[in-house]
Amino acid sequence: MDEQQNPIERPAYWKAVLLGLCPQCHTRNLFISHHMLQPSFAQRCDGCGLDYTSFNVGDGPAALLIIPIGAVIIAMALWLHHAVILPVWIHAAIWVPVTTLLTLISIRAAKAALLIAEYRRNAGEAGGSDLQ
Numbered sequence: 001m002d003e004q005q006n007p008i009e010r011p012a013y014w015k016a017v018l019l020g021l022c023p024q025c026h027t028r029n030l031f032i033s034h035h036m037l038q039p040s041f042a043q044r045c046d047g048c049g050l051d052y053t054s055f056n057v058g059d060g061p062a063a064l065l066i067i068p069i070g071a072v073i074i075a076m077a078l079w080l081h082h083a084v085i086l087p088v089w090i091h092a093a094i095w096v097p098v099t100t101l102l103t104l105i106s107i108r109a110a111k112a113a114l115l116i117a118e119y120r121r122n123a124g125e126a127g128g129s130d131l132q
């Protein structure tokens with residue numbers, strides 16, 4: 001991973017994450033598809049050849065989402081529970097799909113955030129790359 005780009009020309013982190021930009025050449029091809037619900041990374045960048053398979057975000061995106069989405073859902077469920085008394089099954093019928101939808105919408109951004117952060121910080125597996 002070369003850090004050859006000029007940091008001034010580098011797009012803002014949030015923009016790179018939301019658009020799925022290659023962390024090296026900033027081409028919009030980090031994912032296989034532009035579809036919002038397709039979170040799979042492409043094999044490599046068509047613009048600069050950066051190998052996306054060399055990055056390992058692992059379970060990081062899920063861990064990154066659990067706390068904020070869980071906090072939002074719990075807060076909304078508690079608010080609804082105190083505003084209107086509803087049976088538990090109605091809460092389940094509301095919050096399970098909402099949680100699933102929020103996760104599906106945000107998993108792509110979480111994956112992009114971690115891959116871009118890994119690239120920008122030149123992070124890798126402990127022990128170096130000569131162990132492969």
Ligand SMILES: [Zn+2]
Binds near residue numbers: 050
């Ligand atoms: Zn690229």
